[in-house]
Amino acid sequence: MGNVGRPAATPLAIRSGHIEPNRALDPGLVCDASIDDYVRFLCAMKYISKQIKMITKIYSFDCSHASLDLNYPSFIAFFNRNKTVASDKVVREFQRMVTDVAHAMVSYNAKVVAMKGFAIRVMQEKLVFHEKYEKKSFALILVGEEP
Template sequence: MTTSYTSYKNGQSIKDVATGLPATPFDYGAGHVDPVAALDPGLVYDATVDDYLSFFCALNYTSSQIKLATRRVYTCSKRKTYRVEDLNYPSFAVPFDTSSGIGGGSNAPTTVQYKRTLTNVGSGTPATYKVSVLSSQSPSVKIVVEPEILSFKEVNEKKGYTVTFTASSKPSGTNSFAFLQWSDGKHNVTSPIAFSWT
């Protein structure tokens, strides 16, 4: 996912074949697979079976539903808070609730925060990655990544970061997109972001 591409070699965006218009992450997901780049991604978002079990708990799956999906007996802990946002996945689906602004309600900004962990799998160490946000379509969403630089000293080292999205109210059904990219100058580790106002 993180090494795929979303534009042709001539720089034009991938087209939606149904409309002929530039495609979005809703059309192509993370993008077209680049097998050569995938052999050396630089950084990866590791996720374990336990991460996915916690994700099912965040979706309010019952023990029997989890067993159907995983063939494993698992009960969600009542002492733990589960959040969909905590799955260490390379893309971001960011919902903003507009119900507070309906009928003369508040137009206060909505903030959503995600935490992610990256694992260095690049052969060149030490490695320093700097984050950038590509967001020409989403000026109404403020995106803050902390820290902005991740330095790895060895292979398989893990580093975490937090990304905070703050958006003003928009009409329900509005969608927009952005990309978060970590780069060390050789590797570009890119994550699609889809914003939805519900």
């Protein structure tokens, strides 16, 4: 059962990790996100216009392209608790664009560990950068069952 009497954690509060401030000086890879990306994300999170304006200081924006897939190192997937057929597989795909800010020649290999009930696949398991500030993209595909 767990967490009896406690509120559920938000997606961004789960597995937040250990902070190492000195590593922030040389991150290796960064995920670039524009203000428009954040506005689309806030729209998808159902923030009201007044809240979005307060956070972003932008007073004219369009929520017609709302998206939870913010180009960010974490991934958010919502599942339908009220679904009646428990055996349905769900697939969530996340696209990420990363920039190498550390070295001219470097490669990164994906290593993922799936939670129980899920399978995870990374498309572009190895990213090879030939010059500093080069950009590469990859996709993470999450396959699981609706709870």
